[in-house]
Amino acid sequence: MNVLMFGWEFPPFNSGGLGTACYGLTRGLSRExxxxxxxxxxxxxADYGFLKLIAANIKVKLxxxxxxxxxxxxxxxxxxxxxxxxxxxxxxxxxxxxxxxxEVERYAKKAAxxxxxxxxxxxxxHEWLTFKAGIAAKKVSGxxxxxxxxxxxxxRTGGTGLNQRVYDIERAGMHAADxxxxxxxxxxxxxxxxxxxxxxxxxxxxxxxxxxxNASQISSKSGKTVLYLGRVTLQKGPDYFIxxxxxxxxxxxxxxxxxxxxxxxxxxVIEKAARLGISDKVFFTGxxxxxxxxxxxxxxxxYVMPSVSEPFGLTPLEAxxxxxxxxxxxxxxxxxxxxxxxxxDFWNIDEMANKIIAVLRHNELQQSLTENGYSEVSxxxxxxxxxxxxQIYSSLLK
Amino acid sequence: MVSVCFYFQVHQPERVRDYSVFEVGKSSDYxxxxxxxxxxxxxxxxxxxxxxxxxxxxxxxxxxxKVSYSFTGILLDQLERFAPKVMQSFQxxxxxxxxxxxxxxxxHSLAFMYSKKEFTEQxxxxxxxxxxxxxxxxxxxxxxxxxYNNGLAAEAEKMGxxxxxxxxxxxxxxxxxxxxxxxxxxxNIKLLLKNYRLxxxxxxxxxxxxxxxxxxxAEKFAGWVGKVNGNGNCVNLFMDYETFGxxxxxxxxxxxxLRALPREILKHPDNDFKTPSETAKSYKASGEIxxxxxxxxxxxxxxxxxxxxxxxxxxxxxxxxxIEGQVKKSGSKKLLQDWRKLQASDHFYxxxxxxxxxxxxxxxxxxxxxxxxxFIAYMNILGDIKLRLEKMRKxxxxx
Numbered sequence: 001m002n003v004l005m006f007g008w009e010f011p012p013f014n015s016g017g018l019g020t021a022c023y024g025l026t027r028g029l030s031r032e033x034x035x036x037x038x039x040x041x042x043x044x045x046a047d048y049g050f051l052k053l054i055a056a057n058i059k060v061k062l063x064x065x066x067x068x069x070x071x072x073x074x075x076x077x078x079x080x081x082x083x084x085x086x087x088x089x090x091x092x093x094x095x096x097x098x099x100x101x102x103e104v105e106r107y108a109k110k111a112a113x114x115x116x117x118x119x120x121x122x123x124x125x126h127e128w129l130t131f132k133a134g135i136a137a138k139k140v141s142g143x144x145x146x147x148x149x150x151x152x153x154x155x156r157t158g159g160t161g162l163n164q165r166v167y168d169i170e171r172a173g174m175h176a177a178d179x180x181x182x183x184x185x186x187x188x189x190x191x192x193x194x195x196x197x198x199x200x201x202x203x204x205x206x207x208x209x210x211x212x213x214n215a216s217q218i219s220s221k222s223g224k225t226v227l228y229l230g231r232v233t234l235q236k237g238p239d240y241f242i243x244x245x246x247x248x249x250x251x252x253x254x255x256x257x258x259x260x261x262x263x264x265x266x267x268x269v270i271e272k273a274a275r276l277g278i279s280d281k282v283f284f285t286g287x288x289x290x291x292x293x294x295x296x297x298x299x300x301x302x303y304v305m306p307s308v309s310e311p312f313g314l315t316p317l318e319a320x321x322x323x324x325x326x327x328x329x330x331x332x333x334x335x336x337x338x339x340x341x342x343x344x345d346f347w348n349i350d351e352m353a354n355k356i357i358a359v360l361r362h363n364e365l366q367q368s369l370t371e372n373g374y375s376e377v378s379x380x381x382x383x384x385x386x387x388x389x390x391q392i393y394s395s396l397l398k
Numbered sequence: 399m400v401s402v403c404f405y406f407q408v409h410q411p412e413r414v415r416d417y418s419v420f421e422v423g424k425s426s427d428y429x430x431x432x433x434x435x436x437x438x439x440x441x442x443x444x445x446x447x448x449x450x451x452x453x454x455x456x457x458x459x460x461x462x463x464k465v466s467y468s469f470t471g472i473l474l475d476q477l478e479r480f481a482p483k484v485m486q487s488f489q490x491x492x493x494x495x496x497x498x499x500x501x502x503x504x505x506h507s508l509a510f511m512y513s514k515k516e517f518t519e520q521x522x523x524x525x526x527x528x529x530x531x532x533x534x535x536x537x538x539x540x541x542x543x544x545x546y547n548n549g550l551a552a553e554a555e556k557m558g559x560x561x562x563x564x565x566x567x568x569x570x571x572x573x574x575x576x577x578x579x580x581x582x583x584x585x586n587i588k589l590l591l592k593n594y595r596l597x598x599x600x601x602x603x604x605x606x607x608x609x610x611x612x613x614x615x616a617e618k619f620a621g622w623v624g625k626v627n628g629n630g631n632c633v634n635l636f637m638d639y640e641t642f643g644x645x646x647x648x649x650x651x652x653x654x655x656l657r658a659l660p661r662e663i664l665k666h667p668d669n670d671f672k673t674p675s676e677t678a679k680s681y682k683a684s685g686e687i688x689x690x691x692x693x694x695x696x697x698x699x700x701x702x703x704x705x706x707x708x709x710x711x712x713x714x715x716x717x718x719x720x721i722e723g724q725v726k727k728s729g730s731k732k733l734l735q736d737w738r739k740l741q742a743s744d745h746f747y748x749x750x751x752x753x754x755x756x757x758x759x760x761x762x763x764x765x766x767x768x769x770x771x772x773f774i775a776y777m778n779i780l781g782d783i784k785l786r787l788e789k790m791r792k793x794x795x796x797x
Contacts (some may be wrong), residue, residue: 048754251419325745341756342770358774365773372751 001393003029003036004120005394006111006191017314021183021207022126028386034393037118039133047048100129101165103223109134111219115140122393124148128166128357131173144178144396146291146389149203152190155309156336158234178396181205183312184333190311205388206337209317211378215219220370222361223256227324229315230307230384232263237329239305244306246276247353252360255281260296262287282335286396297322301366302359306334316341320377325369326354337380340372400577401632402623402663403590403704405540405563406639408446408488408559409473410438410507411744412604413765416753417775422782428766436481437691437763442481445643450487452642452653454661458611464496464671467639468540471504471524472742474531485531492532496516497526498673501536501559506703507741508542509623510550510690521557536565542743544592544636544695545702548688551582551589552647560779561678563636565695566591570687577630581683588678592636596622597641601637605650613652616658624666632672632682636695637639641775683770697752705746712774714746721787728790735777748772 005026009019015364024218026036084378111133123145125134131147138145174180174195180202182188188202228241238259245257259269259282266284273282288296297303297320303319310332317338319326328335329346342355359366415430456463467488491497502749503509504524507762509517528536539559541550546564553604554562566576576591599619611618623633638645648653663669672680696704705745706712718740725737765771 080589118674339768340751340770343767350418351416354420355774357419358635361712362710362773362777364713365770365777367710368710368751368773369770371752377592 001034001122001390002032002118002120003393004141004143005036005038005306006107006123006125006133007040007131008136010038010125017207017312018127020314021150021312023058024208024210024382025389027210027390028303028382032385032386034386034390037120039111039114041103044117078181080224104129104132106167112136112140121397122146124393125138125173125177126150128153128170128173131169131249131296132175134173135176138176140328142221144393145393146179146181146396147173147177148181148183149174149187149311151185152187152194152303154190154194155187155311156235158308172362177201179203179392181392183207183255184336186331186336187311187331190264203205203392204389205385205392206333207312207314208380208382208385209314209321209377210382211284211380213323221299221301223301225258225300226255226356226360227260227296227303227319228257228306229258229260229288229296229303229319230260230305230376232261232266232269234265235308235310236261236263236307238263238265239271239272240275240306240308240346240349240352241304242272242282242354242358244304245273245282245347246278247349248356248360249278250280251353255356255360257282258285258296258300259283260285260288260293280366293318293323294322297324302327302356304352304356305332305334306327308346310334317380319368320373323370323374325359325366326373327352327359338373338376340369340376399632400623400626400666401677402669403632403672403674403677404687405500405634405674405755406465406467407440407540407637408467408639409470410434410441410476410728411506411742412472412476412739413437413459413748414740414745414775414779416771417778417782419778419781420514421779421794423785425746426736426786428779428782429739433765434476436599437686438476438480441644442454442484444647445640446481446484447487448637448648448653449642450484450659453491454487454494456657457491457496460660460664462664462670464498464676465491465498466538467491468500468502469528470506470529471520472506472536472739474527477674480634486616486780489532490556492534494617496600496673497676498538499532499534500527500538500563500674501525502538502540503542504740505741506542506743507738508545508702508715508743508746509719509741510541510545510553511706512715514553516556516722516741517553522617529673532650533552537734538590538678543705545692547692548582548584548690550692551587551689555585555587560606561588561590561674563590563634563674564687564689565693565700566634567693567700569692569700570689574685577626577633578684579631579678580685580687581780583678583686588683590634590674590677591687594695596633597635597637600635600655601645604641604646604652606657615747616655616656616662617781619655619659619666620662620669623663623669623683627666627668627678632677634677648789676692691699694782704750705743708749710751710769710771711746711749714749714773714780715778717777724787724791725783728787729789731787733783733790740783741780745772745776749776 007022011023013021013242029036049205072167114159115137123137125131126148134145139141174197182202182204185204187206191197191202192199196337232238236264248255261345271277295320303324305316307329316328316334326341330343344351412429412430412434415679503520503523538561538564544565576593580589582589693700693701748764748766749772753768
């Protein structure tokens with residue numbers, strides 16, 4: 001089975017979970033015997049040496065398309081990125097598109113050319129930025145299209161200030177597709193509720209994690225350190241983390257809080273910590289590279305993912321694999337598949353603080369969550385997800 | 399001759415609510431009152447009242463029919479408060495003179511393992527409660543979750559009991575059958591062992607359509623009991639009373655099964671019914687049973703791992719019992735009662751992580767989303783208890 005797959009990032013050039021998810025899924029698919037041609041918009045940093053290497057390892061062929069698309073980009077991010085372009089060489093790179101939507105169109109045009117050349121039986125498009133590419137490819141080859149929804153505009157914006165153009169592309173992609181894959185029941189419900197798609201057309205394929213790739217050998221836990229790790233944006237709920245920190249410190253003055261990641265809310269969150277008078281207990285690290293992420297997990301007594309709306313959420317699984325206890329918001333897809341963790345409603349600051357304090361105070365709780373979380377997540381694998389995708393492909397080819 | 403010996407366990411704990419660390423020092427109201435009441439009323443309607451009505455009917459109809467019950471003190475307290483009708487219906491059963499009531503710990507606790515003193519006090523309390531409600535003085539003892547070992551048998555003898563009940567676990571019986579009366583190696587009393595195959599046929603498998611014996615009729619079951627004739631004296635059927643109407647819903651036919659069972663069993667002239675005391679008295683011990691390690695009636699392991707198997711459970715148990723001296727010295731009745739209610743084994747059961755991944759059994763009547771939440775609420779409550787002790791200590795020093 002040949003799969004023509006459209007994505008927009010691939011490790012190691014991730015800024016979010018999407019590249020990681022695509023990597024895991026394509027690796028699982030190759031183990032299931034599917035041949036995947038993975039198309040990405042060529043990132044400024046990518047070189048073919050790296051791409052060939054990956055292709056060799058996981059039997060995925062990577063094709064580059066020049067574009068400035070970045071993972072989990074929003075239109076606003078993209079404008080900022082363009083504003084930061086200084087050198088002429090950079091500018092030359094960026095002229096291909098004046099804004100994100102032009103990039104999307106360019107990607108779609110290129111996709112049609114690729115679809116004419118690359119042999120395939122199904123088309124699989126990840127996330128709204130590639131949906132037009134998927135539709136264009138389907139027009140050329142007439143093969144079934146599967147769109148894979150890793151997040152909806154409702155998650156990214158927390159439900160307010162939706163970008164109508166993004167929503168329209170998402171909706172058009174889902175309607176044009178022969179099948180829709182959602183990363184959780186949580187996301188499936190959103191798709192059915194907000195995009196007018198029949199539930200029968202939407203299959204849930206939960207993300208996973210391949211343990212051997214993620215396990216960290218380091219463990220250097222000391223003191224009472226609580227970690228937030230992720231983009232510092234509305235969707236991820238960093239402000240709830242800061243408010244919970246304030247409550248925790250009332251009972252546990254020795255606790256320390258780390259906010260690892262960058263994003264458009266960074267300034268606001270730093271200000272909030274200052275206003276609450278806890279600036280000396282909250283540390284901002286900015287964006288972390290892969291190696292530092294593993295280190296951050298291994299230092300933390302607890303990892304907190306307070307997302308307002310999280311279609312899936314891979315980081316709790318990464319934390320668990322790195323032997324760190326996890327507290328997640330119930331408004332997440334990962335809570336459907338990961339049991340040995342603590343769960344709260346993201347808005348319930350007191351309950352979040354209550355649970356953080358319990359982990360900091362009770363070694364038995366910390367250890368139980370660590371061990372049971374680790375063994376639960378170790379047993380997960382992308383193979384199940386890949387198998388489900390193959391089943392979906394097969395059902396469309398009947 | 400085969401004697402069928404029925405014993406039903408009747409218990410509901412007082413569950414604690416999601417008590418937050420921010421309530422410590424502000425609220426000492428730990429229990430999930432409305433939820434506990436709601437659950438109790440539901441069980442009363444689905445199980446206690448209809449099953450008691452059938453039992454009364456059967457006891458009146460068949461002169462030979464007899465049963466036994468063990469009630470926890472906390473269940474009886476809750477019945478008195480929220481369901482007096484249920485209490486009266488149990489008393490009516492006892493009034494037939496064919497219902498034996500057993501003793502256990504008042505608070506459904508594991509105190510025997512952690513404090514002999516507390517254990518003895520709870521058993522005495524229970525004994526007094528049964529006397530006052532049912533005008534009987536129990537002669538047979540069963541411990542929480544049917545836990546048992548040699549030490550417990552010796553303790554029961556010391557306290558004047560004539561017999562104890564335990565699980566007929568394969569590892570204590572070996573090649574021997576549970577269908578005889580035994581004697582503990584450590585005490586001069588009788589030991590009645592649960593026939594777990596026949597008990598679980600009713601309690602667990604009754605409504606299981608995948609079971610090859612489904613549907614189970616009273617006639618078929620009586621046939622299995624009859625087969626014990628010639629190679630056993632008693633068939634000890636021990637189970638939770640909630641089996642009737644709650645674990646097995648009325649649509650499964652459980653009530654019709656129960657209604658027909660005494661008649662079917664008595665069709666065989668060699669069969670009868672006996673209470674645990676009568677069974678113990680009627681048959682000689684056919685051998686000694688040696689149980690150095692604690693056994694229970696839980697799960698396939700038939701051990702204590704569902705209550706004490708993980709670190710959280712061990713920590714919680716250790717912390718509740720380590721303050722015994724201070725609680726008793728404080729002289730506060732309210733504090734003593736709260737402390738005792740917190741000893742119910744159910745609180746530790748909710749912290750069990752054994753099958754958490756696949757959900758299932760432990761979910762029943764469990765108010766928590768996860769074993770971790772159960773632990774957090776419990777430890778916060780202990781934090782408040784400690785604060786109360788501290789305040790009382792300071793007050794007494796000042797005075």
